[in-house]
Each structure stands twice: as C-alpha cells, then as structure tokens.
Amino acid sequence: MAAYKHLAFSSFIILMLFPLLLQFQFGKSELQLNYYSESCPKAEEIIKQEVAKLYYEHGNTAVSWLRNLFHDCFVQGCDASLLLESVNGIESEKASGRSFGMRNFKYVNTIKKALENECPSAVSCADVVALSARDGIVMLGGPHIEMKTGRRDSNESYAKIVEEFIPNHNDSMSSVLSRFQSVGIDVEGTVALLGAHSVGRVHCVNLVHRLYPTVDPTLDPDYAEYLKGRCPTPIPDPTAVQYSRNDRETPMILDNNYYKNLLKNKGLLMVDQELASDPATLPFVQKMASDNDYFNEQFSRAALLLSEYNPLTGDQGEVRKDCRYVNTN
Template sequence: MAKVIRKGSAPSLHNWLVLSLLLLFRLGEGGLQLDYYSESCPRAAEIIKEQVQKLYEKHGNTAVSWVRNLFHDCMVKSCDASILLVEANGIVSEQKSDRNFGMRNFKYIHTIKSALESECPMTVSCADIVALSAREGVIMLGGPYISMKTGRRDSKESYADVVQDFIPLHNDSIDVVLSRFQSIGIDVEGTVALLGAHSVGRVHCVNLVNRLYPTLDPTLDPDYGEYLRGRCPSPQPDPDAVEYARNDRETPMVLDNMYYKNLLRNKGLMLIDQQLVSHPSTSPFVDSMASNNSYFLDRFASAMILMSENNPITGDAGQVRNDCRFVNKG
C-alpha cells in the first residue's frame, strides 16, 4: 500500500532533499553552466585549447579572429554561432554584411569542430566553440583566463538582414556604440574595456581613410596621421587588397592597455576609438585603464563574460550543428 502523507504533515528529510535537487536540476536545465560537458564530452575544453594552440603556432593571427568572432556573433541577437553559417539552402550569410568586413579564419573553426566530432559526435555546439576559442585566444594574446559557462546551442537561421542594427560602424558616434552595448547588458565601463580588444590585430585602410583624406582629422596626431597615409596612400583603397595599419605598433599582438595610452596621445586608429577620449562618460575609464593594465584586463574579462552570455539558445531549442557552416538536415 502506498504511503499516505496526511494533510499538514511534513515530508521526510530524504524526500525534501530529492525534491530540492530536482528543482535545482530543472532550474539549471536549459541554462549555461560551468563544465557543461563534464559528462557528455569531458575533454571538450581541452580539445578546443589544443586546437587553438596548434592553429596559433601556424597562423598567429587566428588568436585575434577568435576574439572578434565572439563579438560579431554575440552582438547580433544571440551567442548562437549564426555568424558561421555560409550561403546555402536559402541562407544569406552574416559574413557578407559590411559590418563583418575583414572577418577571416572562419575555415579554422571547422578544424576545431572536426577534432571535437572525432571524440564526441554531435555533442559540442559551434556556439560554445566560438566562446571557448575566444577565451583561449585571449590567453594566446597575453590576456587573462576567463571562466566561461557552456551549454549554448546553435541557431538554425542567419540574421544577415539585421546585422547593421546591432554592430556599430567604425565611424558611428560613441553614443550609438554605448547604446548598442547597453542593449545586451554591458555598461559604459565594460564597453570601454571591450574596445580595448583594438590593442591587437589590424585595421583595413577602408576603415581609416575617412580620417586621412581629403585632410587629416584634427583629433589625429599629425605625425601619426602622415604615417597612416603611408600605409593607406589612396583615399579609395581596394577592399580586396592587403592594405592595413596595425592597431598598436608597440605591442601589436599583446592584449594590453597600450590601446588607451595611444588614445591619450591622439593615436587612435578609428574614429570610434578616438571618441572615447573626448566623451565625458568614457574618458575617465580611458584614463584609468591607461594607467592600470590589471584594471583593464579585469574589466575586459568581466565584459567578455557578459557578452558571451547574451541571450543564448539552450535546452531543447536550436540544434548542435554537425558542420558549423550548415544547418543540420532534417
């Protein structure tokens, strides 16, 4: 005969613990978690780390690409690997948007995914690859370890038609930039820190010439402006040509606060960068980050976590793509 609990009586401690654990499981189910793959693919994070390191040794610029991927994916609706979809079966790729101009090395995501599929088929999402490869990219660039949760699932659609509504342009006003980041929960301090990613990598002349021609932008250091004109000798650069300037000539492949020091010297590359110095809400953070590298890296790590957790697809929604370039069939 089943045991009956009379009205008003309390359940046993054992039953209470079971119910509590079930509740906790359900609350966590469908959300992001630390070590999400601890049982389904215990070496997932390690495999991604190994592949990122191998790719960095062969192609050092991949480290910058991993960090950029996170921003360009997560800013547009969700951290869901939609940016990795290529044009096929009616999909219009986000990669074709002018807001994603200069993005590259997507092909190496396939390298990482293949390594994961060999060990844990159809388990680790492309969205989590984007997140964890960004974490490892930061480390490759001399930045801090960032504790990122996993459990994201992949989008079944591209958002190419709305990319421009989420990712700011290089010459947008700082108010527009701040509002875009605020829409995903990142405050002014976090926005200034994330723009510090411009301390690594390079900028194509297409995004610079508006400050160089027909006259030099008066907010640009004149000597630096002449140097940039040497890098970008035409006011109408060929977008397919390798014409660029490094974000930071002193520590070009190190994620550090040299970016902010350069801004204070009027050596910011893009208009979006230099505005940080003149805007009253951002300039105090520029000063603080220029004077304290540890403070910058700490704020950068915190903002990266917030960005990586923007509206993820979890639980039974979306899918885990077999190939990050295509939506699964069926």
C-alpha cells in the same frame, strides 16, 4: 502534528524542485561550468590544444576568435549564427559590411572536426566560438576567463539585421554605448571591450576618411603621416592587403597600450578616438591606460557578460555537425 510536518516538508521539496521542473517543461537549461564533463570530457582541452596549434601556425587566428565572439553574440545572442554559409536559402551574416575584414572562418571547422572525432554531435559551434575566444585571449597575453558552456546552435541566420546590432566605426559614442547596453554591458565594460582593438589591424578602407581630403584634426599629425604611408590613396582597393596595426608597439598583445595611444590622439578609428574625448568614457580610458590589471579585470568581466548573452540552451536550436551548415536531419 506528524502529518502537518510531512505536508510542510513535501511542500518545501516541491518549491525547491519547481525551477528544475520548469526547465524540463520548457526544454530550457542554463549555461554551466564543465557542461561537457560527461558527454565529452576532453572537449575544452581539445579546443585549447587546437587554438594553440593554429596560433603557432597562423598567429592572427587568435584575433579572429575574439572578433567572432563579438560579432556572433551581439546579433541576437551567442548561437553561432555568424558561421552559417549562404546556401539553401540562408544568407550569411559574413556577407554583411559589418563583417568586412573578418577571416579564418575555415579554421573554426578545424577545431570542430577535432571535437567530432572525439565526440560526434556533442559540442556546439556556439561553444566553439566562446571557448576559442577564451583561449585565444590567453594566447594574446590576456587574462584567462572561466566561461560556462551549454550553448546550442541557431538554425537560422540574421544577416538582414546585422547592421542594427553591430556598431559602425563611425557611430557616435552615445550610439555605441546604447548598443552595448542593449546586450547588458555598461560604460566601463564597453571601454574595456573596445580594448580588443589593441590587437589586429584595420584596413585602409576604414581609415582613409580620417586622412583625405584633409587630415582629421583629432589625429596626431605625425601619426597621420605614418597612416598616409600605410594608406597612400583616398580610394583603397578593398581586396588589397592595405592596413595599419592598431598598436605598433605590441600589435599582437592584448594590453593597455591601446588606451595610452588614445590619450596621445593615436586612435585608428573614429570610435577609438571618441573614447578619449567623451566625458562618459574618458575617465575609464585614463584609468585603463595607467593600470593594466584594472583593464584585464574589466575586460574579463565584460567578455564574460557578452559570452552569456541570450544563448540557445536545452532543446532549443541544435548541435551542428558542420559549423557552416544547419543539420539536414
């Protein structure tokens, strides 16, 4: 009987340890809270401090961190492939038309340098992307989101397939929903994440097709006249600073004004306005327009799902020393 109990206990221990053994076997580990508690205990606080410092010097950086998360994670997962420069045979994802208007990449390395000074080669650029977005959301008045860490950095770019993953602002709502679903985000979460359009701005290049040669009938007429004032020609210079804010009332606050504007036919992009006309998304637009807490709750849920999509972990990829380049050794 004693031998039987010993055998049963041994079998139980093996079953309990089997998932962990598999992780070691394949060099794979999961994301976890406070991943850097031993290797770089101050990492998350350093990122938070740098994000705040940059926000007070360049307020629009907070918007950039949020957009970085979307563009990085949507293309093959959260692995900082977005940040790679075009060098040594690598074609940067930043050169894609889908990345038009993205900026402040140089300040990602400002954050990374602060981390390298504290803990060399410890904190990945992929985690910098995720945590700077988390802290940027707070700077924009949005909710605090507990994000796990432990992502690793890709040693390749996916520039050739960016447009297969990042939705275009002219895509149909069914296409947009399908692309979000492919990364595990449902309709409700999609409506919430598009609420990120509450902050930042849209270049006239992406607006004029709704204004010229005739005004899109789904646009509020008075709002269309305002937009024409911001974008006075049908062929704007893509290098010029010609843009309109997504939300004129609270342009740098992540809130539900975005949805209120949609219900007044004041969406900037086609994809924005379609949210308020598609029967699959309209109920969520209406609910978020009337309840900012509900918007924050759903935005947090969806952003967390996105931040954990298909990361490299364990011994996959690398931890870049400079977020712009793969390591040379």
